[in-house]
Amino acid sequence: MVEKAVEHLSEAEARDELASLSRVLSEANKAYHTLDAPEISDAEYDALKRRNAAIEARFPTLKRADSPSDVVGAGVADGFGKVPHRVRMLSLENAFEDSDIDDFVDRIRKYLNHSGPLEFTAEPKIDGLSLSLRYEGGQLVQAATRGDGEVGENVTANARTIRDIPQAIENAPGVLEVRGEVYMSHADFASLNARQAAAGGKTFANPRNAAAGSLRQLDATITAGRPLRFFAYAWGDLSSPLASTQMAAIQRLTDFGFQTNPLTEICDSPASLLTHYRSIEQRRANLGYDIDGVVYKVNDLGLQARLGFRSTTPRWAIAHKFPAELAWTELLDVDIQVGRTGALSPVARLRPVTVGGVVVSNATLHNEDYIAGRDSKGGEIRGGKDIRIGDWVQVYRAGDVIPKVADVDLSRRKDGSQSFDFPKICPECGSPAVREEGDSVRRCTGGLICPAQAVERLKHFVSRSAFDIEGLGAKQVELFFNDADLPVKTPADIFTLAERDAANGLKRLKNRDGFGETSVTKLFAAIEAKRSIPLDRLIFALGIRHVGEVAAQVLARHFSTWEAFEATVGNAQDGNAAWQELLSIDGVGRTMAQSVVAAFQNEQERRAIDDLVQRLRVLPVIWTAAKESPVAGKTVVFTGTLEKMTRAEAKARAEALGAKVAGSVSAKTDLLVAGPGAGSKAKEAARLGVETIDEDAWLALIGDA
Ligand code: IVH
Numbered sequence: 001m002v003e004k005a006v007e008h009l010s011e012a013e014a015r016d017e018l019a020s021l022s023r024v025l026s027e028a029n030k031a032y033h034t035l036d037a038p039e040i041s042d043a044e045y046d047a048l049k050r051r052n053a054a055i056e057a058r059f060p061t062l063k064r065a066d067s068p069s070d071v072v073g074a075g076v077a078d079g080f081g082k083v084p085h086r087v088r089m090l091s092l093e094n095a096f097e098d099s100d101i102d103d104f105v106d107r108i109r110k111y112l113n114h115s116g117p118l119e120f121t122a123e124p125k126i127d128g129l130s131l132s133l134r135y136e137g138g139q140l141v142q143a144a145t146r147g148d149g150e151v152g153e154n155v156t157a158n159a160r161t162i163r164d165i166p167q168a169i170e171n172a173p174g175v176l177e178v179r180g181e182v183y184m185s186h187a188d189f190a191s192l193n194a195r196q197a198a199a200g201g202k203t204f205a206n207p208r209n210a211a212a213g214s215l216r217q218l219d220a221t222i223t224a225g226r227p228l229r230f231f232a233y234a235w236g237d238l239s240s241p242l243a244s245t246q247m248a249a250i251q252r253l254t255d256f257g258f259q260t261n262p263l264t265e266i267c268d269s270p271a272s273l274l275t276h277y278r279s280i281e282q283r284r285a286n287l288g289y290d291i292d293g294v295v296y297k298v299n300d301l302g303l304q305a306r307l308g309f310r311s312t313t314p315r316w317a318i319a320h321k322f323p324a325e326l327a328w329t330e331l332l333d334v335d336i337q338v339g340r341t342g343a344l345s346p347v348a349r350l351r352p353v354t355v356g357g358v359v360v361s362n363a364t365l366h367n368e369d370y371i372a373g374r375d376s377k378g379g380e381i382r383g384g385k386d387i388r389i390g391d392w393v394q395v396y397r398a399g400d401v402i403p404k405v406a407d408v409d410l411s412r413r414k415d416g417s418q419s420f421d422f423p424k425i426c427p428e429c430g431s432p433a434v435r436e437e438g439d440s441v442r443r444c445t446g447g448l449i450c451p452a453q454a455v456e457r458l459k460h461f462v463s464r465s466a467f468d469i470e471g472l473g474a475k476q477v478e479l480f481f482n483d484a485d486l487p488v489k490t491p492a493d494i495f496t497l498a499e500r501d502a503a504n505g506l507k508r509l510k511n512r513d514g515f516g517e518t519s520v521t522k523l524f525a526a527i528e529a530k531r532s533i534p535l536d537r538l539i540f541a542l543g544i545r546h547v548g549e550v551a552a553q554v555l556a557r558h559f560s561t562w563e564a565f566e567a568t569v570g571n572a573q574d575g576n577a578a579w580q581e582l583l584s585i586d587g588v589g590r591t592m593a594q595s596v597v598a599a600f601q602n603e604q605e606r607r608a609i610d611d612l613v614q615r616l617r618v619l620p621v622i623w624t625a626a627k628e629s630p631v632a633g634k635t636v637v638f639t640g641t642l643e644k645m646t647r648a649e650a651k652a653r654a655e656a657l658g659a660k661v662a663g664s665v666s667a668k669t670d671l672l673v674a675g676p677g678a679g680s681k682a683k684e685a686a687r688l689g690v691e692t693i694d695e696d697a698w699l700a701l702i703g704d705a
Contacts, residue, residue: 006054014059018067021052025068026219080153080218083144087177087236089132090149091312092125092295092319101270101296104318108298111315112306119299121246122276123264125319126231127290128183128211131159134237135176138169145216149312157220163676164230166257177236178253184211185289187641188227188677195680200377205406206326206396207290227640227677232258233295246299266299277320284322293321327360328409329353331393334365334420338428338452340460341545342443346371346422348393348405355397363395363403367440368422376440382407388417428452448604454489455481457543461491465549466541467533469494470526471519491541492611495531498524532617535562542609544599546592550651550661553621554587555596562618572597587660630701632658634670637685640678642695650698657702665690673698 009017025048049068056063063069095101109115132152134142143159144152159165162182169176184192189207192214196203204210214226232253235242242249247266254260263280267273277294284291298304298316307315333349346365353360365371365387373386387393387408394407422442426433431446444450448457458481459474461467472494480488480497485507488494501509501520510520533541536556540549547555559565572578572593582593599605636659638650645653650673651661665672665684672678672685672692685692693701 003051006051006058009055009058011059011062014055015062018052018055018059018062018064021048021055022064022066022068024048025052026066026221080145080155080216082147083142083152083154085132085144085147085150085152085236088149089130089146089152089179089236090309090314092317093313094293095318095320098274101273101318101320104296105270105273108307108315112303114303117268118303119245120267120273120296121250121264121299122267122273122280122294122296123233123261124280124287124291125293125295125321126181126183126233126261127208127292128181129208129215130179131155131182131215131230132236133159133165133178133180135169135172135178137174138172140165140167153216155215158215158217158223161220161224162228162230164228164259169256172256173239173242175237175239176256177238178232178256178258179234179236180230180232180258182211182215182228182230183207183289184214184226184228185641185677187288188229191677192226192679197376200375200379202379203375203381205382225679225683227679229289230259231261233260241301244301246297246301246304249301267296273320281322290325291322292325293319295319323354325355325397326406327353327355327395328392329360329395331387331389331391331405333389334371336423336427338426338444338450338456340453340456340543342426342433342445342447342450342453343441344368344423344426344433344444345441346420348387348395350393350395353395355395355403358397360395360397360403363405365405368442369440371420371422385410386419388413388420390414390417426450426452447602448490448608451481458488458491458494460543461541462494466537466543467491467494467530469530471523472526490608490611492608492615494527495612495615497527531615532619534619535560535565535621538562538613538616538618539565542599544596546595550655551587551592553655554585556621558585560622561620562613566600566613569596569600573601629657629659631671633660635660635662635668636671636673637662637665637669637681638673638675639665639681640675642673642675644695644699653702 004013028048052068056067056069093104095104105118109118130146132144132146133140134144140160141156142154143156143165144154146152160167184207186207189204189210192210193203195201202213204213210226211228214223214228217223233250235249235253242252247264250260250264263283265276267276273294273296280291280294296318298307304314304316309315330351331348332351335347335349337345337347339345346367348363348365350361350363369376370381371387373380373382373384375381385408387405390413392409392412393405394409395403396406397403424433424442425431426444426446429444429446429450429452431444431450433442433444435442444453446453448454455478458477462469462472462474462477477488480486480493485504486497486501486509488497501524508520509515509523510517515523534556536549536553539547539555540552555565559568568578568581572582579593579597582588582596583590600609631654636654638647638654638661642650654661662669665681665688667688669685669688669690672681672690673695674682674685674692675695682692684690
């Protein structure tokens with residue numbers, strides 16, 4: 001359609017066009033920020049915005065309340081409306097030492113002149129951001145951030161997108177302000193960051209920042225795509241009291257439909273507070289979300305009222321903090337580790353520092369772009385600050401996540417420091433290390449010549465899902481790899497181990513420290529047992545890049561026998577019939593096919609494979625899909641958090657029932673199983689009209705409800 005010049009538009013046409021521009025631009029913002037692939041180019045976006053501005057300039061009275069002109073740059077406009085809090089939102093006094101808790105309790109007793117029994121609630125201090133929700137007549141009417149405690153920001157539209165926040169509640173006081181913490185779980189944080197990174201968007205340093213950044217979005221559709229959660233733990237303005245104790249009041253919040261923390265307990269002495277503190281601290285790593293301490297509150301609300309407030313904190317509560325999970329320390333060096341597929345991974349060597357009770361001396365630096373302060377698309381991270389050896393860096397640790405370097409303190413940077421020069425040759429074997437287009441990772445091109453790749457390949461070869469040889473794990477593989485008398489350099493060497501050992505006379509394994517006659521006999525028997533191996537395990541064990549367990553199964557099912565697999569892969573080239581056959585397999589894409597063919601064409605790799613296979617009996621894979629299962633032949637995608645099973649388990653079971661499990665939603669998807677926190681995939685499914693069900697419906701479908 002040819003666009004009409006703005007000066008020729010009638011008023012009605014202008015109104016219509018402003019409406020459609022507002023819709024298109026807000027869609028574009030959403031597509032961009034929620035990280036579904038942007039649907040229009042930056043240039044198109046700019047052109048549409050200019051046209052919108054031109055029409056508004058000619059018809060100022062037609063400017064819409066939701067005008068795209070008021071959305072600045074990244075979709076963040078001037079600011080949020082202000083909300084004065086009717087009851088101030090306070091913060092908490094902090095305690096760090098056990099003795100501070102004795103003091104806290106003593107102070108309260110003195111203040112109240114109370115020597116009888118005194119109860120407290122003790123509950124985790126959630127590391128998120130606080131939010132006040134106002135309900136009038138049971139309806140959510142307003143949500144506000146804490147702000148300066150007196151005046152917060154109006155984030156009502158955003159809060160309405162959070163599943164843990166009820167829109168309406170029954171049997172509530174006419175006016176009820178519920179207060180609590182918005183936070184993001186570790187799992188959701190990790191997948192959000194992965195999605196952001198994949199789409200070239202902004203990644204967050206920790207779940208708290210991610211939660212804050214997600215809640216404080218002017219465009220609530222962005223918040224809607226973010227997996228935020230909410231724990232209620234307090235209240236503000238009330239038209240009638242909730243209860244006479246803190247614990248009973250929390251129970252009422254639970255009854256209203258709020259999530260309240262299950263680790264909340266009543267304690268009746270400083271000693272029992274400390275016991276609960278330690279027990280929460282012990283569970284901290286497994287909670288799945290960040291907490292930074294335990295909050296103690298006087299249980300009796302009458303006593304709370306008597307105790308009242310100091311200028312910014314209540315006298316009746318205190319936050320007993322954990323040692324921080326963030327810490328600053330010096331970056332002593334950067335080591336480069338070379339992985340199985342040749343990836344060069346930078347590892348920070350740190351001056352040891354305690355982070356959340358654990359001593360950390362190593363942390364990941366991800367890749368060379370991360371060190372340079374760039375994301376994979378060249379955008380800035382950490383405001384573009386690079387990381388240098390000698391810098392003071394912030395180390396972040398959450399749960400069982402590998403610690404990472406999150407930030408750098410430029411004010412402490414040493415004079416004469418130099419930006420980190422990421423190696424262009426492999427530090428292990430000297431082969432060139434190259435970055436393929438679109439890959440954020442630099443890789444060693446040495447293949448099996450590279451000792452680091454070779455040993456990592458061996459570790460993979462013996463791993464649980466591959467050959468799984470009892471008594472031959474990563475540690476033993478490393479020992480044998482460097483062993484002068486009984487070296488294991490390739491997988492085939494594992495199957496000649498016994499034979500070679502027998503020829504070693506006095507240097508035989510059974511005579512060595514750490515090995516006895518029995519353990520050697522056992523080891524050799526375990527190796528012998530794995531001479532017969534199913535084709536899918538063998539293919540996976542080869543450790544070919546892009547060929548994971550699922551791909552190995554797909555290939556094995558298609559070819560059934562090693563001979564058929566080898567014939568096709570060995571002959572595939574330049575679009576010939578063998579290449580076409582590979583590509584025709586459902587689940588095999590060009591990247592994977594190329595990777596498999598390249599492995600078979602590389603002389604050294606091919607020799608290693610042939611040497612191995614000639615020592616094995618490869619068991620054919622016969623594919624018996626449960627044809628009668630309701631999901632047989634269906635393509636299923638799982639997204640969001642599954643609560644009754646792990647992702648791996650869900651996938652394995654779906655596959656056992658003959659379903660194909662895919663990683664992303666497309667027109668070929670038959671079914672999306674969406675748990676809490678489902679984001680862009682659920683939207684894509686809705687767009688494509690793909691049937692979407694929750695985990696329970698899935699279990700019912702496969703007959704396991
Ligand atoms: S009670 C009047 N309970 O910690 C006291 N606060 O450092 C109201 N927080 O601003 C707060 N978990 O954002 C309370 N279980 C909990 C909490 C908690 C996290 C936050 C809250 C508060 C800050 C004070």
